Every structure is written in structure tokens, then in C-alpha cells.
Amino acid sequence: MSSDDIEADRPPPETPDSHEAFPCLSADQLDVLQSWGQRRPIAVGDVLYHPGQRVGEVLVVLSGRVGIVESDPDDDRTIQVHGQGGILGELGMLEGQPAIFGARAVQAGEILAVPVGRLSDVALQDSVLGETILRAFLIRRSRLIERGAGMRIIGSGHVPDTRRLLEFSARNRLPHKWIDLEKDSRVDAFLRRMNVDPQETPVVILGRGKLLRNPSNSAVAAELGMFASPGPAAVCDLLVVGAGPAGLAASVYGASDGLSVTAVDAVAVGGQASTTSRIENYLGFPAGISGAELTERAFVQATRFGAQLLVPATVTALAFHDGYFRADLGGDHVVHARTVVVASGARYRRLDVPGLDRFETANVYYEATVNERQACGVEPVAVIGGGNSAGQAAVFLADTARRVYLLVRDSDLGAKMSRYLADQISRDHRITVMTHTEVRELRGDDVLTSIVVEDNENGSRTELAVRTLFVFIGAQPQSAWLAGEVALDTHGFVLTGSDLDSGEDRMDRARHPSILQTSQPGIFAAGDVRRGATRRVAAAMGEGAIAVASVNQYLADVGHAVRHP
Numbered sequence: 001m002s003s004d005d006i007e008a009d010r011p012p013p014e015t016p017d018s019h020e021a022f023p024c025l026s027a028d029q030l031d032v033l034q035s036w037g038q039r040r041p042i043a044v045g046d047v048l049y050h051p052g053q054r055v056g057e058v059l060v061v062l063s064g065r066v067g068i069v070e071s072d073p074d075d076d077r078t079i080q081v082h083g084q085g086g087i088l089g090e091l092g093m094l095e096g097q098p099a100i101f102g103a104r105a106v107q108a109g110e111i112l113a114v115p116v117g118r119l120s121d122v123a124l125q126d127s128v129l130g131e132t133i134l135r136a137f138l139i140r141r142s143r144l145i146e147r148g149a150g151m152r153i154i155g156s157g158h159v160p161d162t163r164r165l166l167e168f169s170a171r172n173r174l175p176h177k178w179i180d181l182e183k184d185s186r187v188d189a190f191l192r193r194m195n196v197d198p199q200e201t202p203v204v205i206l207g208r209g210k211l212l213r214n215p216s217n218s219a220v221a222a223e224l225g226m227f228a229s230p231g232p233a234a235v236c237d238l239l240v241v242g243a244g245p246a247g248l249a250a251s252v253y254g255a256s257d258g259l260s261v262t263a264v265d266a267v268a269v270g271g272q273a274s275t276t277s278r279i280e281n282y283l284g285f286p287a288g289i290s291g292a293e294l295t296e297r298a299f300v301q302a303t304r305f306g307a308q309l310l311v312p313a314t315v316t317a318l319a320f321h322d323g324y325f326r327a328d329l330g331g332d333h334v335v336h337a338r339t340v341v342v343a344s345g346a347r348y349r350r351l352d353v354p355g356l357d358r359f360e361t362a363n364v365y366y367e368a369t370v371n372e373r374q375a376c377g378v379e380p381v382a383v384i385g386g387g388n389s390a391g392q393a394a395v396f397l398a399d400t401a402r403r404v405y406l407l408v409r410d411s412d413l414g415a416k417m418s419r420y421l422a423d424q425i426s427r428d429h430r431i432t433v434m435t436h437t438e439v440r441e442l443r444g445d446d447v448l449t450s451i452v453v454e455d456n457e458n459g460s461r462t463e464l465a466v467r468t469l470f471v472f473i474g475a476q477p478q479s480a481w482l483a484g485e486v487a488l489d490t491h492g493f494v495l496t497g498s499d500l501d502s503g504e505d506r507m508d509r510a511r512h513p514s515i516l517q518t519s520q521p522g523i524f525a526a527g528d529v530r531r532g533a534t535r536r537v538a539a540a541m542g543e544g545a546i547a548v549a550s551v552n553q554y555l556a557d558v559g560h561a562v563r564h565p
Helices: 003-009 027-034 116-125 127-147 160-171 187-193 217-223 245-256 271-275 291-304 370-376 388-397 419-427 537-557
Strands: 038-042 047-049 057-071 076-082 102-115 151-155 176-180 203-205 211-213 235-241 261-264 308-310 317-321 324-328 334-342 381-384 404-407 431-434 437-443 450-455 461-464 468-471 523-525
Touching: 027 057, 027 102, 027 116, 027 127, 038 057, 057 116, 076 102, 102 116, 116 127, 116 291, 127 291, 151 160, 151 187, 160 176, 160 217, 160 271, 160 370, 176 370, 211 217, 235 245, 235 324, 235 537, 245 261, 245 271, 245 291, 245 334, 245 537, 261 334, 271 291, 291 308, 334 537, 370 388, 370 468, 381 388, 388 404, 388 419, 388 468, 404 437, 419 431, 523 537
Parallel strands: 151 176, 235 261, 235 334, 261 308, 334 523, 381 404, 381 468, 404 431
Antiparallel strands: 038 102, 047 102, 057 076, 057 102, 151 203, 203 211, 317 324, 324 334, 437 450, 450 461
């Protein structure tokens, strides 16, 4: 008897469901899917797709078994097995990204191929089924990130381009593994084998061994199918600049209202919220929800309604011409729109302390993701800030660090932080809260070895032995690209609503009563980029929804109202 016969007689056991990652669809659910898909026979050994291949379909096992195959230079191994009712794939395949793993039949049978574009119809017909598939894909994406699957980023943590690629991957929830040149002795030999000069690092290795030498974020995005050209110069109803909570909400509500929507973001979908490990007080999620899952769900929702999201894409110039706005994205990429929602957000301010420049490329961070936590290991770290972002980072880092120092300038941890989070921190013995504390000095030669902090009440100073510093202070609006187009305050925040009631910036409030209207008719602002905004995820999403209502009113005023069926 041949080995194929043995394999056909004794297929590998199915992977059990774990935390809803590998659900087995019922007969009724399979019946629903069959009205949207195509049945295909499979034989033992049939390759359904390879790593790096764009599939465009969700495959469901009707009979037989399919193995998920992880490939490396030395061997292929089956890491999961799906039987009847099993769903193949993960979140990236819904978003047009290439498959991370391959799929091969290990027992003869039949599969159902459902085009990705039909999943919205499936969800409308059976919402429970749609949620089951989406949740499984979200959980699988999280597990891929945790295990370091996907592309490899090889480079030194002290090199800014390595940090850039790691930030891009983490913010976009792209499964990846970082291999530090300075900590893995095997890397030099590998690079020589691949004919890579050390000066060409960092390098990115994609599926099937494709190697990119110090690629731009856009180059990585193009290889992964993330960035699609805005296409011909048709005029869309709404351009959303920024894909954080406010921008995602504007995209979802705009597209669901029937507007043609294009959204762009310079770095990632989700903004700062996507790096939040847990949001405990978001309405409707009593057990809490991670910022990543919340924004991934919003992204899928926006695209399901027809919004086009371009990431990474930076608006370099905006101008009003011939009745519409022209946004230049660099190169030959241009978007024309009848209205604009500015939701480009704000970033944390740089720490104003001597010596920052020496350490900022390696030891000072402005976000806390799995990459930063991996780089820190168990070493003590310091977190600066008194808001929710600083508190959530402290809790997240305390899972691995021996000690987390949370440095707060005010006297009360709860002054700017949600009470539930302040209470959680006060109960955590791994976190030392230092109030009335400000950083005065960074010490070290090539790397940070300690920081000097000062009590702003009595002037006493203390040296803390930490090698990594996380900064979550202040807010710097991302609005430089708007200079000359809309009114900004002295700090760069966009002026809207009643803040415009002065001099030449006074708007026609009888015609445009929106609190989110800027000084330029047709341009609205939402979220952290706007002066007076409440820095909460729910507030930003609410403003995104309000902005769409204002957009609809404006379009009606100028004779471009969207006609709903």
C-alpha cells in the first residue's frame, strides 16, 4: 500500500476549536453558504493555495479534511486540520492580503468556495453566521501575531528604519517576527547566504522567500496588497483623512448612507486606539475589547459598505478647485472629493529633556505594542503620563517587566485617568506610581541606562535604573498639511463651530450650523485634531458620525444630495 493510500485512510485529526478560533459550521449554516459559493471536489495532496497567494475566496470544508501548511526553507509542516464545517483562512484574506500559510487536502472530499465579496450578503442573510466567520478570523489574526508568524523583519533595534517597519507592522496588525541583528548570532550567516550587505538592513522576508532590502512602508503595503490606487479621477462624495476612530466612524456612516467614500491614513487603520491593549469602558462590551479588535471590526464594516481605504497614503496638499477638493497623495496619486472630513488625529509630544536625541531611536517609545514589550523583556521600564494611554501601557508592560515606574506630573492618578484604570494600577504590585514627578535627565552612553526624575513639589531628585522610556504626554495635532486651507489655533488644532466666531473666520452659521464645520465650507473636522475634542475613543467615533450628518446637509445645500432608494 502506498503512503498516499495510508494518508487517505488515516488523515490527521481535526484541530479542536479553541476560544472560537476554529468553529465547526452546522448543516444549516453550510446550507446558507452554499447559495453564495461553488462546490469543488478535492483529492489527497491537492494544493488549494500556497503561502503568498492572494486567494479571493473563503473556503469551507463540506467533506474530507484540509491541512494548513506552514513553510520554511527546510520543511513544510501541517499546523492545523479542518474537517467538515471548517473554515479556512484568516483576516488578511478578507482584506485582499496574500495567504500566510498554504492549504492542502489530506483526505478526499469536497469544499465550498465563497467569494470574499459575497460575505456581506451572507452576513445579511444570517448575522450569526457572519459574526462566527468574522470572529474566527479576528482570533486567528491575533494568534498569528502572538506566535510571530508571517513576514520576517531582520534588523537592529537601534536603527530607525527597523523601528519604522516594526511600528508599521504592529500598527497595521500584520503578523510578523522581528529578528534582532544584535541578539541572534545566526543572522550574519543567513544574510551572507542571501547576499545581503549589513548596510542594506533592515530586510523584510515575505512568503515564499521574497526579500525586500530596507523597503518603504508603501513598498511593504504594496507587496501585501494593502494599498490600492485611488483609480481614475472620478469625484467621490467624501474623502476622510485619517483612519483612527473618528475617521473609521465617518467611513462607516458615510458609506452606509450611500456616499462614495475614500479614506486615507499615513500609517495604519485604527490610529492610536489600535495599540491599546484593552478598553474596559467602551459601551456595549462589558468584558472590554482590545483597540485592535475594535478597529479591525470597523475596518471590515467600512469596506463591507463600500468604502475604499488606502493605507499607507499621506495627503501632501489639499486645494479647492472647480467645485471639488483635490488631495495629492504623492507621486501620481490624486483623490477628488466633494467634501472632506479631517480626522488625522494627534500624536504625543516629544519629551523636552536634555539627551533625548541620543536615545530616541532605540530607547524612547511613543507607543506600547508587542514589539516594544518584546524589546524590553523583563527589564524595568518607565512610563510618563497621567492619561488612559499611559495607564493602559503600564498595565500591558507589567505583564513581562519586573518593574514599571509610572511617572505622573499631577498629585492624583485619577485626575486625568478613568477611575477603573487608576484602581487597577493601584492594586498592581508590579507598578510603582510616582506622582508630582517629572523627568529631568537621561543618562547613558550608547544606550539608555537610567533617568533622573524630580519631585515638582520639593525639588528632590531620584535616579531610576531603566533602559526604556515610554512617553504619553500632551497632544500634537497632525494638521500641517492643512495650513492655509482652514483656520488653525496657535497650537495647530483645527478650529470648528463656535471657535470660528471671530473676524474673517466667522462662518455662515445659518447655512452651516455644524459644530464640526471648519472655516472652509465642505471641510469638517472630527476627533483629536479638532480644538476642544474629548480624547476618548467613543467621543471620536461619535464626532465621525456627526460629521457625516453635516456632510449630507452640505451636499444637499450645494445640489449633490445622495438619493437613497
